[in-house]
Amino acid sequence: MALSPSLVDELARRRAQALEAGGADKIEGRHQRGVMSARERLEALFAPGTFQEVGLHARHNTRAFGMEGRPLPGDAVVCGTGFVDDRPVAAYSQDFTVAGGSLGEIHARKICAMLDHAVKAGVPVVGINDSGGARIQEGVGSLSAYGQVFYRNVQLSGVVPQIAVIAGPCAGGAAYSPALMDFIIMTRHDANMFICGPEVIRAVTGQATTLADIGSAEVNASVSGNVHFIAENDQHALDLTRRLLSFLPANNMLDPPHRLTPNLLLEDDPALDALVPDSPKTPFDVRLVVRALADDGDFLEVMETFAANLVIGFGRIGGVVVGFVANQPLVKAGTLDIDASDKGARFVRFCNAFNIPLVTLVDVPGFLPGIMEERRGIIRHGAKMLFAYASATVPKLTVIMRKAYGGAYLAMCSQDMGADLVLAWPSAEIAVMGAEGAVNILYRKELNEADDPAARARALAEAYRDEFASPYLSAGMLFVGDVILPRQTRSTLALALRGLLSKRENRPPKKHGNIPL
Template sequence: MAFENILQEYNEKKIKALAMGSAAKLEQRKNDGILNARERISYLVDQDSFIESGLFGTSSAVESDREKTPADGKITGYAKIDGRDVAVVSNDFTVKGASSSATNGKKIGQMKRVATQRGLPIVFLGESSGARMPDTMGSKGMGSMLGNDPTQYRRMRETPWASAVLGYCYGSSTWYTGYSDFSVMRKGAIMAVSSPQLVSLAIKEQVDPEEIGGWKLHSETTGLIDRVVETDEEALDSIKEFLSYMPAHHKQAPPVCPVPKDSGSQMTNILDLLPEKRTQVYDVRKVIQAIVDTGSYFELKPRFGKVLVTALTRLNGHSVGIIANNPLVKGGAMDTEACEKATNFIVMCDSFNIPIVMLVDTPGFIIGLDAERKRAPGKIINFMSAVSLTTVPKITVVLRKSYGQAYLNMGGGRNSDEFAAWPTAEISFMDPNFATSIVHGLNPGDDGYEEAVAEMAKGSNVWDIASMYAVQSVVLPSETRDYLIRMLEVHRMRLSNGVGEHLMRTWPTAY
């Protein structure tokens, strides 16, 4: 009889914990077309693979809250995604706005420790109101809640982190998004340091939530969000797709996938995507998708730093990071946002053993007052530092033009393991038109301008640089896919089982 009572108590507590905030709150979310915290986990992970940690956790700071805080507002545990183990943190906004407390802080800490020690990716499903009050108020609250784990804010990139902004995200949800290697945001969600209500009190004027932390701000201006989606389901699908390119941990090579049969079928006509005139624009994303395995194109930060494309792809089934200038935007001239975007992407690829391919078509870096005010020198040299510190294979192919410092940043010289070019490539210190104006003082329309430009352009073709072996290969456009696959095989990191040195493992994820 005693055992029956104990089992009955267990079942009652389990039912209460699984019930979350209340039936009414869950119904409201359903009516709004938004998944709850447990539904998000169920959608994300393999069926029946989730094992919860901390189901019976409750608020510990305020005795009267114990019965009102099932799972203490943050659902944590382990699961599988596509057969691989992961750790998961899903914020339950129906319980005190998923606010951070002493108990649920321990749960997150456990997920981070296990993920780090056992080599598991970790997924944060964000929707929280920030720190819980009165738990954190007063000196005792601060002393018990904050700063007790010296590794809390230490990110060494031992395993991939992915996060989703799926509602109002303040406090810890914002921090973990900023820390993550991949972040996706649902339209209508808000991410900021503090809520608009608190900001309005501080500055004594009303603040629009979208202006302080909406999807346009973070995808187009701050660059903190990698992808924007319409629904919770799309966000969770994006996380699954991102993780499919990643190893489980930094001491492992990424997984190898089957190669779709029609991969490379567009290579015969790839030159049709490149305008014959150097001054005409085109979308380099079409070139990338023609080269890589069919269906493997996963672009990051498409709305930010749009002069540069960064995408996870596959070549012959192997994960590859693509960095490509996009002449469709600003003629491919790189700005400070593009530098930040490239640096962030390089650090991630190098940290998780993903080779990098650079496709180059740029007149250089954007110069001028605005660029200097945006700290262009610092951004350019950060980008260059990341290129220099990379220890995964780097293959560069110049499609059309590569000038000045950008030549180096985009892998020119010995900044790539293999530096190749199409026959259409032009390489020089400066665009011949600018050089003509500087050297001869001539401008378009002046007598002798065209002749002077032609003279400046001499020696910019690929054959001169190839003759001195500063370009290792001149590759026909139609053979680019085969060349890249073969060169990545040659440069495979055999001596370390596909694992790089990770010299940038502590580089900040958001800067």
């Protein structure tokens, strides 16, 4: 029995009305500013023809104050599934052309349905945020709706990867859903994210500020550390999303998308020998080392401009997806401070949750000294690094390139903190403290009586390095598995990673540990 023409026409009319969103004029206005519509963003994320929309005909709560008879196509959010690099992904995209993308009861139910689907199907979630916030007309119901989304963000945490794209306004309570997700990508020119706007801040505190000072992509990425990546526009944000997904498993029960080859290529890389300066005081860019170790130099750095004294990100070594954690001597001499500790600990915990092996590159003179660091809680924050590494059960490989002093040596995943293999270069220095500081403590009287204290201090420091900080001393005590040339690092790590892919480690049963937040 064929459908009557009237039924076919009604379906076409309703579908066209939903696809029109806030109207052609509003969509065209976005295009003139170089901004995509909500549905265009999803179509650009997914492989052509794979997007399946859910909730196209959703209707808002018509009982809300002042909303009677007001059409809100899709209730201001587009939801569905599709494929990215032949892997399924669940996604939602808020539609600012419809009621400013405001979140109400049905809007939230659509998002929650996508999050529930992601758990059942075991697929990543991408949420594209572009909303004016809670729908005031729905009263406390809109707050309840936010709570339902937040609750699911927490339930999904550590189960499937969650990526938030901030492509427009994201203010007040709306900012907490992205904050509960694993990674945030924010467009540079068309987005903002904050809890209290300039007017509220001025009214409550008397402080004058601007939206750029508190909510811009630059501030969120470099100052507050809320954002992991800055994108130049919508298309760039979606490209970054796809690239990030290329390193992540679909869920916590699967391995990451390794690209293993039957024959592992094990060759020395002489270029690595020249990357690190001879002098332990001469800074160098550790990202050059990371790219030399990563297959084809492909390294996706995370939080590039926040706490730049620690470099984190994803790459592959011998086809195995790894998370890199590396001290950056170019910034604060590679010391660990409060922000770097938070940055590193959260990344380590993410990698552990999703079965991503960790490669740690060490050149750390210690934790950053200072009155403000102590008063702000460097002890508590630094302990997060210790907690994260010690609780991680994924393969953990550590390479000590140069300095590894004091508690920071432990915080950068020493053998005692659970590293499966610790390698050291001949330039490594492993000790309770740096040679200069140790000499000033151990030989203070001798230096005071020397004819040339500076020259004597240099000689004693060199002797201290040879006797107490030598990598061979640590290797002799089995704290270091092997001392290798830099050129051998890539092949050594690749071989070790292959051997550790079957690693299994059991821990005492418990609900969860109590990380020093």
